[in-house]
Amino acid sequence: MNENNRPVDIDMPADPVSAATHADPYPCYAALRDGPPLAWNEKLRLWVASRADVVEQVLLAHGALRVRPAAEPVPRAIVGSPAGEVFGHLVRMNDGVAHQAHRPALQRALAGLDLNAVHVAALRVAQRVPGQQPLSDTLFSMPVQAVAHLLGFADDALAQVDRWMRDFVACLSPLSTPEQLERASAAAGELMARFEMLAAVAPPRHGTLLAAVLAESAGDARVSRSLLANLAGLLTQTCDATAGLVGNSLIALMREPSLLRPLSGTRNGLQAIVEETARHDPSVHNTRRFAAEAVTIAGTPLAAGDAVLVLLASANRDPALNPDPDRFMPVRARRRMLGFGHGMHACPGQALACTLAAASLEALLPRHAADFDAQRLRGWSYRPSVNGRIPVFH
Numbered sequence: 462m463n464e465n466n467r468p469v470d471i472d473m474p475a476d477p478v479s480a481a482t483h484a485d486p487y488p489c490y491a492a493l494r495d496g497p498p499l500a501w502n503e504k505l506r507l508w509v510a511s512r513a514d515v516v517e518q519v520l521l522a523h524g525a526l527r528v529r530p531a532a533e534p535v536p537r538a539i540v541g542s543p544a545g546e547v548f549g550h551l552v553r554m555n556d557g558v559a560h561q562a563h564r565p566a567l568q569r570a571l572a573g574l575d576l577n578a579v580h581v582a583a584l585r586v587a588q589r590v591p592g593q594q595p596l597s598d599t600l601f602s603m604p605v606q607a608v609a610h611l612l613g614f615a616d617d618a619l620a621q622v623d624r625w626m627r628d629f630v631a632c633l634s635p636l637s638t639p640e641q642l643e644r645a646s647a648a649a650g651e652l653m654a655r656f657e658m659l660a661a662v663a664p665p666r667h668g669t670l671l672a673a674v675l676a677e678s679a680g681d682a683r684v685s686r687s688l689l690a691n692l693a694g695l696l697t698q699t700c701d702a703t704a705g706l707v708g709n710s711l712i713a714l715m716r717e718p719s720l721l722r723p724l725s726g727t728r729n730g731l732q733a734i735v736e737e738t739a740r741h742d743p744s745v746h747n748t749r750r751f752a753a754e755a756v757t758i759a760g761t762p763l764a765a766g767d768a769v770l771v772l773l774a775s776a777n778r779d780p781a782l783n784p785d786p787d788r789f790m791p792v793r794a795r796r797r798m799l800g801f802g803h804g805m806h807a808c809p810g811q812a813l814a815c816t817l818a819a820a821s822l823e824a825l826l827p828r829h830a831a832d833f834d835a836q837r838l839r840g841w842s843y844r845p846s847v848n849g850r851i852p853v854f855h
Contacts, residue, residue, distance in 0.1 A: 476502065477509050477770055481746035481850050482843035487787065490775035498759035499769070507749075507768040508761070513779035515759045516799055519771050525756035526769065528554055528749075536632070538642055543649035544632035550690035553698065563691050566677035573673060576816045580728060583607035583817050586619065587824035596829060597708070597853045601627060603821035604703035604814075608696055613659050613669035622696070625651050629693075630700045636845055649693075656689040670695070698810060699817065705744025705851040706818040710735050711825065712852060713742065713789055715837045720791065721830060731819040733791035739815065741789050743800040746774040747848045773800045774850075 473489050480486035493500060493511035500509045510519050519526060529535075539545035548554060552564045587603040594602070605626050606619040614622055625648040631637040632645035659665065665672040671692060678688060713734060714720055720734060752767040763769070776799045778786040783797055801811040829836070839855040 476504055477511075477772060478505060478747070478847050480772075481774075481848055482846055486746070486774070487778060490772060490778060493772065494775060494779060497761075499761040499763075502770070505770065507770050508763065509770045509772065510758075511772045511775040513776040513782035513799065516771055516773065516776040518758050519750055519769055520799070522750070522756060522758065525752060525754050525763075526750035526758075527753050528751075530751045530766075530768075531753050536635070538635075538637075539632045539646065542632075542642075542646040543653065544629065544642070544646040546686075547629075547649045547653065547690045547693055548632065550687040551694045551697070552691055553694060563678070563688055566674055566688075567691060567695075569677045570670060570673035571810050571813060574670070574813060576812060578668075579607075579611065579813065580816050580820050582610060583820035584823055586610050586616075587821050589616075590824070592828055595854075596825075599825065600704040600708045600821075600851070601700060603824060604699050604707065604817040605696060607817050607820065608670075608699045608813075611670045612692060612695065613666045613671040614655070618655070622652070622655070624648075626696050626700050630697055633697070633701075635847060652693045652696075653686065653689060656692055657686075660689060695810065699814070701846075701849050701851060702744050703814050703817050703821075705849055706735060706739060706814060707821045707825070708852040708854075709742045709744060709850065710738040710818060710822055711829070712841065713738050714826075714830075715833045717789060718833060721826075721833075728819065728823065730791070731822050732815060735815050735818045735822065736796060737789060737791045737793065738818075739800055740777045740783065740796055740798040741786075742850070743774050743777060743798070744850055745800055745848060746850050747772050 473492075474480035474483040474486055477489070477493065480489050483489070490511055493509060496511075498510075498512060498515045500511070501507075502509050510516050535545045535549045539548060552567065583604070586607045590599055590602045590606060592599075602620075602623050605623045609619050609622040609626075610616070628641075628644040628648035629652060630645070631641035632649070637645070659671055660675070665675060674688070674692060748771045750769045750771060752763045752765050752769070754765050756763050758769070776782060777797075780786050782799075783793070801814070836854060841852045841854045844851045844853055
């Protein structure tokens with residue numbers, strides 16, 4: 462049995478990548494932390510960073526370690542397509558000078574959000590998402606539609622934006638089929654066209670994130686396709702990552718039903734559950750970095766072209782980062798987590814993501830809390846992914 466009083470799957474993950482969708486990857490991560498600071502995985506042909514101090518070193522080595530391979534800034538499968546264009550502009554996926562021009566504006570706009578107002582608006586949008594669709598789909602719809610509303614889309618367009626975004630994120634996964642990639646490109650074209658229409662309204666609707674980003678930008682960047690692509694990127698980041706955060710928060714409540722009474726009845730209580738879920742069982746388990754030049758990390762020399770698998774979920778449970786890391790503790794004196802990145806490529810939307818997840822959780826609990834016992838018995842699995850942990854409820 463583990464800390465949540467549930468049987469542990471005695472089969473370890475086949476490798477650190479498959480761990481993200483394993484029933485319980487955390488014993489595997491603990492074993493990796495007990496090994497070398499950087500461990501070479503012959504099967505995956507890459508280095509693996511699992512300890513918090515090493516993960517931080519990797520994420521801070523901006524010049525030598527890049528988000529994408531130098532020879533492949535855009536995945537080959539989508540080069541030349543509308544999806545490839547959007548991907549190529551995203552500041553979260555690239556390190557170029559042009560990308561840095563938009564990063565400050567996006568960061569300032571996100572930092573200036575009124576999170577109380579965001580929560581109220583996100584809850585209202587989430588409550589309007591139809592209750593008859595499967596719970597596993599609702600996990601995506603609630604936060605994506607909330608961000609679409611925040612960006613300035615009209616209420617009657619939210620469901621369509623939700624569908625386009627669900628199609629578009631397929632281009633981010635190496636597991637996608639040619640048919641999924643084709644739909645992703647069609648969705649990218651539609652999204653860019655809609656963002657151009659929104660940006661053409663002068664001025665954009667007051668109080669929207671679109672208005673804030675444009676206000677923080679200067680000159681021609683205000684209407685560039687690069688900036689518009691990064692607005693679409695805010696939806697991209699919301700889609701899988703926040704869906705997983707909501708779903709894994711529900712699982713935490715199913716495993717610890719006693720939390721429903723003292724914590725889940727208030728906004729602050731739900732926020733604490735979401736934030737501890739982001740540390741304890743996050744939606745993004747790993748990311749990668751690629752050596753653009755020779756570099757030494759944690760005493761290990763890496764050659765140009767080497768890849769590093771960065772186990773963010775393992776770092777979150779490193780006792781050196783969080784005391785008593787395997788316990789789910791919504792109230793922690795000093796919660797630390799690396800799941801939203803660290804350094805230049807840290808996600809500037811961490812507070813927004815947790816606020817959206819808490820609002821989605823607040824909308825879901827009245828619909829599903831009474832079914833928690835039955836759902837726990839039916840169980841869940843995880844969507845196929847090389848880095849995400851998004852539950853599919855049976």
